[in-house]
Amino acid sequence: MKKKILVTGGTGYIGSHTTVELIEEGFEPIIIDNLYNSEAVVVDRIQKITGVKPHLEIFDLCDQEKLDRFIQKNNDISAVIHFAAYKAVGESVNKPLEYYRNNLLSLIYLLDIMKHHGIPSLVFSSSCTVYGQPEKLPVTENAPLQPATSPYGNTKQIGESIIRDTTVSDKNIKAISLRYFNPIGAHPSALIGELPRGIPENLVPFLTQTGYGIREELKVFGNDYNTPDGSCIRDYLHVVDLAKAHVIAIKRLIEGKSKTNYEVFNLGTGKGVSVLEAIKSFERVSGIKLKYKIVGRRAGDIEKIWANPSYANKELGWKTLSSLDEAMKTAWDWEKMFRNNKL
Numbered sequence: 001m002k003k004k005i006l007v008t009g010g011t012g013y014i015g016s017h018t019t020v021e022l023i024e025e026g027f028e029p030i031i032i033d034n035l036y037n038s039e040a041v042v043v044d045r046i047q048k049i050t051g052v053k054p055h056l057e058i059f060d061l062c063d064q065e066k067l068d069r070f071i072q073k074n075n076d077i078s079a080v081i082h083f084a085a086y087k088a089v090g091e092s093v094n095k096p097l098e099y100y101r102n103n104l105l106s107l108i109y110l111l112d113i114m115k116h117h118g119i120p121s122l123v124f125s126s127s128c129t130v131y132g133q134p135e136k137l138p139v140t141e142n143a144p145l146q147p148a149t150s151p152y153g154n155t156k157q158i159g160e161s162i163i164r165d166t167t168v169s170d171k172n173i174k175a176i177s178l179r180y181f182n183p184i185g186a187h188p189s190a191l192i193g194e195l196p197r198g199i200p201e202n203l204v205p206f207l208t209q210t211g212y213g214i215r216e217e218l219k220v221f222g223n224d225y226n227t228p229d230g231s232c233i234r235d236y237l238h239v240v241d242l243a244k245a246h247v248i249a250i251k252r253l254i255e256g257k258s259k260t261n262y263e264v265f266n267l268g269t270g271k272g273v274s275v276l277e278a279i280k281s282f283e284r285v286s287g288i289k290l291k292y293k294i295v296g297r298r299a300g301d302i303e304k305i306w307a308n309p310s311y312a313n314k315e316l317g318w319k320t321l322s323s324l325d326e327a328m329k330t331a332w333d334w335e336k337m338f339r340n341n342k343l
């Protein structure tokens, strides 16, 4: 019997890649998604890749009644991976209540049904944003958390606390928070990838859209940071590598291998890459000279952060396999596939 895994936000960017990996590892993912930032057709594309069409339930997790009804009908779920959340940093500053309501209520309702229906395992999408600007780099899981610089970031910190407290109070629930650094790229089939609404906030979709001619030029937010080339540094990891970490985390929970009821892992490559280096990588893999200009700093940006992923390497037996160029190439292939209306 295949184990059923509830994947919230499973048609989204990281959710869809994880759903593919779950299917390939013999699990039966069941998706709940309100399609706020994704499309139902994603499950057909997952079917093209894997041969299996995952079940999709379209509703909002903040609708507690629907969630309850869903779980009554699906009482054999082994574990939950919770991706569904708003994630635009800038938007969260303007719409804090929407962010707190959506990101926190959905989590609370999920934990509630886990408690009441005896679902023992949760993997949570967290972010390196919880570290703020760390004093020491590369950053380890033990680094002190800093006050969040956006409501979005705060929902990740509060979300982690809610989960930790729940695992303390209810020993039947075990959870793992995965702190992602900067996921980029797409599935090598180019059938699924990142599909931002409107103008992208994140660097790589903006890069590929500019390369394709949809945006006139990329704005590089600042070249006066205390970094070798003056632009900000991040740790960009391939979304497929990231997706595989979720399957490992799920197995760890299901097989009872967690060291404590609540665990946290950094997921990154361990390598810092500047914005200007990311542009060079895009130019290398696409053969396109990218139009960009240096502009002022973006409010709230952190100067530099990259992961120390040793704990995940050792404990999960996980590490990133793709290089920056490989990941960037899949992002570019996806952009072309999508824009050429091949999908």
Ligand code: UD1
Residues within 6 Å of the ligand: 087, 088, 089, 127, 128, 129, 150, 153, 182, 201, 202, 203, 204, 206, 218, 219, 220, 221, 222, 232, 233, 234, 275, 298, 300, 301, 302
């Ligand atoms: C941010 C959040 C992260 C969140 C992610 C999801 C923080 C500190 N980080 O990541 O937690 O999970 O968004 O959306 O809150 N850049 C440009 N030009 C652009 C776009 C970006 O120069 O048009 C630069 C940024 O200044 C930054 C780098 O590219 O240095 C990466 O930016 P981005 O892709 O937006 O990710 P983060 O801000 O690192």
